[in-house]
Amino acid sequence: MQTGTLFYVVGPSGVGKDTLISEGMKALGPSGRYVQVRRMITRPAGIGEDHQPVNDETFAAMVEDGRFLHHWQAHGLRYGLPIGILDDLKAGRNVIANGSRGAIPDLAGIVDRFVIVEITAPPAIIRERLMARGRESAEEIEQRLARTVEPLPSNLDVVTVVNDTALDEAVTRHVAALDHHASRLFLKRVPIASARRRMAYLREDNPLVDAAALAGEGRIEITHAGTGAVRAELDLVEPCDMLRPDEIGLSREVFEALGVGNGSLVSVARTPSPSSRKILRRKIAGERLRADDYETLFGDIVDGRYPDGETAAFLLKAIQSLDDEEAIAVAKARCRFGPRIDWGSPSVVDKHSLGGIPGSRITLIVVPIVAAAGLLMPKTSSRAITSASGTADVMEALCRIDLSFADVDRVVRETGGCIAWNGRLNHSVLDDVVNAITRPLALDSNTWSVASILSKKWTAGSTHVVIDMPYGPNAKLKTRAEADELGRIFERVGAGLGMTVRAFATDGGNAIGNGIGPALELRDVMKVLDNAPDAPADLRNKALFFASQILSFSPEHGSHAEARRTAEEILVSGRARAKLDEIAAAQGAHSPIMPGPFTRTIAAPRDGMVEAVDGWHIAGIARRAGAPHDKSAGVDLKVGPGHEVFKGDPLFMIHSGSVASLERAVAAATPETGITLSSSGIRPSHIPIDPREAPPAPTVT
Structure with missing residues (x-):
């Protein structure tokens, strides 16, 4: 089993391929996980790259003896990569090899993890670098730039690094690309159903990633280049037959969500990002955040990058401490999650x-x-x-x-x-996530x-x-x-x-x-x-x-x-x-729905003046009658505050579309009508008010 990756680096002369490889090794080499292979070339030492020079006869004999993993010919010279690369790959080391675009090898069945690293740069930059090198005339440089470049094989993993900026930034891109692909794991569906808790599993002795660090805080993000990413909580397992050291196991739900087959290579990273987690911790510590900060957090929360416990801690602090300025920041951050509708009018x-x-x-x-x-x-x-x-x-x-x-x-x-x-x-995924946490905790x-x-x-x-x-x-x-x-x-x-x-x-x-x-x-x-x-x-x-x-x-x-x-x-x-x-x-109009045909009148139990109407209790009676699902169901009030009634006068009528629902509503209205009558009864000087008259309007201030 080879857990190391062979990186086959290609790119035209002048693109800076050799420089990126050597500078990248300064960053990658100390980890012990990366080695740079020295090519064997039928070229004297001291010319070009640091290679192992051999003559034509020796090279031919090495080919005959099977001492090359891969060899090719270009520009009148012969190049070879030693077979010893396989030992490094089996030991879990990642091998970086300077290759040729025109001689990309077919290593299927020989190398388990093979990635082509294509180094590119704009023609103007390549021209400038070739001229500074001084090995070719201007005409030769133009001929080189005009060469037709064949597309890379579509069946192989390819990562492109654009070397068009300062050296330190280009090296950072190069190192990040290699480390990303070197840490990929083979996917395996494990026979576990995790329901709402999306779960992934790594062996403690995984040689490609720091399993203990990944299992620390937050969730992990499992990414496949072709289908996207899913997020899951991570558990570690002891070395066992369930997983190979270079595999990641996914529960049924996560495996189906990712949508790729067993054995696919996936990348794993801890999520959320360190910068996002820093923002969250600042808020939990009581600091005020800007709109950009909230946008970062909201994005990671919606994407499921935070476990529920951390999301709840953030929301608790935010909800309890939001002042005017932060309310504006939260509103602005939320506005960035969707485009604004333009009605073409200055006033909507x-x-x-x-x-x-x-x-x-x-x-x-x-x-x-x-x-x-x-x-x-x-x-x-x-x-x-x-x-x-x-x-x-x-x-x-x-x-x-x-x-x-x-x-x-x-x-x-x-x-x-x-x-x-x-x-x-107006559906908001953010609201779905927030409500799922805040409502059970009664956070408001x-x-x-x-x-x-x-x-x-x-x-x-x-x-x-x-x-x-x-x-x-x-x-x-x-x-x-x-x-x-x-x-x-x-x-x-x-x-x-x-x-x-x-x-x-x-x-x-x-x-x-x-x-x-x-x-x-x-x-x-x-x-x-x-x-x-x-x-x-x-x-x-x-x-x-x-x-x-x-x-x-x-x-x-x-x-x-x-x-x-x-x-x-x-x-x-x-x-x-x-x-x-x-x-x-x-x-899309239809015939208006009429009040339900099944009715029951609830009458005043005694004489009195209506002091209050508990609309919320009455609404509960209406719900028992079937509202709002039964659009015909409800309660029709016949009195309001200030109305005087005699015993037996109607207080309200219940409507329903079914007899059973009507009886449930009547049962709810019988012990308590929701209408409070004065205990002193009707004042003699008062003339009873027509119960059809509307109650007074509420004060609007």
Whole structure:
């Protein structure tokens, strides 16, 4: 078994081949793993390279005796590489031999590891070097440069080193190329299934790499020149029959991911790079990082170069200590992971809500108003994760939302806006990796979220963004002060990315509108767009507020008051409803999904005044009814805070598409309706309020 590699170095005269070999040996020789072979040449000593001179008769006799591994003839001279090279290769030493491009040997079955090293340089540099050497005339040099060069064999390993720079840099390239190929290992699939933990295995006595060092920190990267690379954790095994010393074993999952056969030669390197690890350690130690630093770390994290433990340590420190400037750095680094969409417009608007408020579907009203006013608003929204409905779920009750980039581009250019699902469009591999670690550990940071949100807005091509930040006991933000501070960070980070961002704290103490669930929320939206007399006032007011804030970005509006008048005119005139129909048609409209046919009314258990409506508990009832997967399921509120009811009056109606789901929802609503009634009952001086009247609008500040 030969664990050493024979490097056969070729290149034209003047390319600097001899210099690179001799200077490279100064760096490689001390390791004891590399030797330079002296060629036998029928040329006297002292002329040209350091060779072993022999005459023609002796050379012929050596050929006859089989004392050459390889020999050839060129320029009237005979050249030979001694057979003793095989002893070096068997001993694990790498042999560097000066060869000839026109006489590349066929050593299949004789040498296990054979690499051609091609040294090249631009013709102008070769010309200059040949002239400085002074051995040939200018005409001879031009003839040499004009020679046709045959391509190297495609079935052999070839590495090219370009010698077109300072000597020390060229030597570094040469040494790196040799060391990379000398450390290659034969691939072997081992009968081990490692599931999520991608595993590789090396023998402790591996002669080609420092197995103990590779198994130390981080993961290793296994690279095959033809198919790419995979990363894996590394375990060491004692000398055994499972692996040869020059093999690397891969678990089933890693072997299949790499996609090459047993016996292929692969390179192994520790990952991440020392410079990347240094950056990570700086952050863990509490230092502040720049955008370039975060870009390096994010790239290595996404590529799986760090084990989960180190990634978690970095994220814990970053999430806990992110200030405004670093939030900008994180956002900028994230922006570099994808190209920005160019809409060809100086103003592309968007909105984002921190969410969590049941029934707050203002996007389906805001986008049509803004698009009807002539601004571009390519809006992407999420489906519900833990709530009864998300903006995308409601829009899906009207039309197709699973759009490709090409679909979004077409719809926005045709209509001025869209409301598409962000799962296909704003997917971030970085977020997948980060969430897989942070969610089980309950790691969260509003500042980190700001960087994530705004980087996605930037890559989507947005120039102006409004942020809705509801605060309240059940919202993500608990207090007005917390919302105001986060709004300041949104605006600061947005400015750092070159965007105009306005953030607004909004009262998130109650549900918005009457319906909770996709079809019911769509019904409320349509009532607002149709200017129906029973349209939810709170939903209408909040939508007009944010629509007017977006319109005020336009220089056509001198003030927010003017923008508000424009928004109301578009809504009242029916242009907003027409624009939503146009957008839905462009995305792929279908018949609107109606509230579920199976219903049950939950009545007031006694007389009283409604003090509070726990929208989050009501949303839980809607989920039991089947929402959001069943678009027809949900809860239709009949009362709001301040309404007076008598025993038996309807509090809300549950809708579902199936009887079984309806019964589950009723069971959840029976012990606790989620609606708090005053203990003192109805005040005699009060006239009961029509339960169909919309509850008061939340305060928008």
